[in-house]
Amino acid sequence: MLLRRPGPALPRTARIAVLLPLRDEAGRVEPCLRALLALDGAPDLIVLDDGSTDGTAELVRRIGGDRIRLLDGRPLPGGWLGKPHACQQLADAAGDADVLVFVDADVVLVPDAVERAAALLRRSGVDLLTPYPRIDAVTAGERLVQPLLQWSWLTFLPLRAMERSPRASLAAAGGQFLVVRREAYVRAGGHAAVRDKVLEDVELARAMKRGGGRIALADGSRLARCRMYTSWRELADGYSKSLWASFGSPAGAAAVVGLLLALYVALPLTVLSGQWLGLAAYALGVTGRVVSARATGGRAFPDALAHPVSVLLFAWLVARSYARRGRTTWKGRPTWLP
Structure with a gap:
């Protein structure tokens, strides 16, 4: 592994800037803000309010006072999606900071998270690092689907080969907690290089590679926690807006989903007809889920036992994402540009 x-x-x-883009996050950003204020090392804290209508800016001012620099986001120009535009503005505002740390509103950092993440960036010699947070999953839907994030890249992604390879196609990243060397970020074109990409985190990692940089994933479960969605509707809509972009094409998506269904659903079902290979396939899936959960601070049991159900739900989410591509909005904005 x-x-x-x-x-x-x-x-x-190095000078570190922590950058937080917000749009209509008043209902959940307070724990994130309080955690930022408690960070060791007094990094620069910069928050951008991207046209919120729910009192997000007022909440930031009340909690952060003069310790958080609050920016008003500029109007969204043509050819840009919302998050890349917000992140680019934040990076520009960070001035001569050596290390940029992008976080999302649903991420809660421990006090030494930024210092330790920056140290890992320095030790590893990479230019972009994703210390993946511990995913808090509460409802049944979250517990079935969310662990597939860590399981997928721990199971199928050759992590060190990804670090060494210059191939942009071999890249992964997570925008919840992203640590970047500013020099490499600028060389790669920043978020302007991925202005129209719904998976701007992965595309930024690819742009880094194209610019000669190196990227890495890390276990950040001791540094940060994140509850991405709080209901099945929110989860389904969140995945639907971007899951299609994880695959190179519909044919590629069909091949990947078909393989997952064959290995982790169809083959295990053969145990019902006395085929013990099916039991081995089921055990393999469950074991993989247990290993990934223990490696990343997740819940192993009984959630891992429902792995075939998780894969079925994932397949449905992929199909839904493709069916809704071009028609999905997120916080009042389109998530796809033709």
């Missing part, structure tokens, strides 16, 4: 893990912080040698 060779999963990188953060070690202790190192003496500060």
Whole structure:
């Protein structure tokens, strides 16, 4: 597996800016803000309010006072999706910061998270690092679907090969907690290079590789936690807006989903007709889920036992995402540009 893990912080040698884009997040951003204010090392804290209508900006001012620099987002120009535009504005506002740390509103950092993540960036010699947060899953739908994120890249992605390979197609990243060397970010074109991409985090990692940079994933479960969605409707809509972009084409999506269904649903079902290979296939899926859960701070049992159901739900979400592509909005904005 060779999963990188953060070690202790190192003496500060770089200026760090923590960047938080917000749009209508008043209902859930407070824990994130309070965690940012408690960070060790006093990094620059910059928040961008991207046209919120629910009092998000007022909440930031009340909680952050003069310790958080609050920006008013500019109107969204043509050819841009909302999050890349917000992140580019934040990066521009960070001035001469050496390390940019992008976080999402649903992420709660521990006090030494940024210092330790920056130390891992420095030790590993990469230019873009994703210390993947521990995913908090509460409802049944979350517990069935959310663990597939870590399971998929721990099971199928050769992590160290991804770090060494210059191929842009071999890339993964997570925008919830993203640590970037500013020099490499600028060389790659920043978020302007991925202005029309709904999976701007993965596309930024690919742009980094095209610019000669290196990327890495790490276990960030001891540094951050994240509850991405709080209901099945929110989860289904969230995945539907972007899951289609995870695959190169509908044919590629069909091939991947078909393989997953064959391995983790169809083959295990053969145990009902006395085919013990099916039991082995089921055990393989469950074991993979247990290993990934224990490696990333997730819940292993009984959730892993429902792995075939999780794969079925994933297949449905992929189909739904393709069916809704071009018709989905997120917080009042389109999620796809033709």
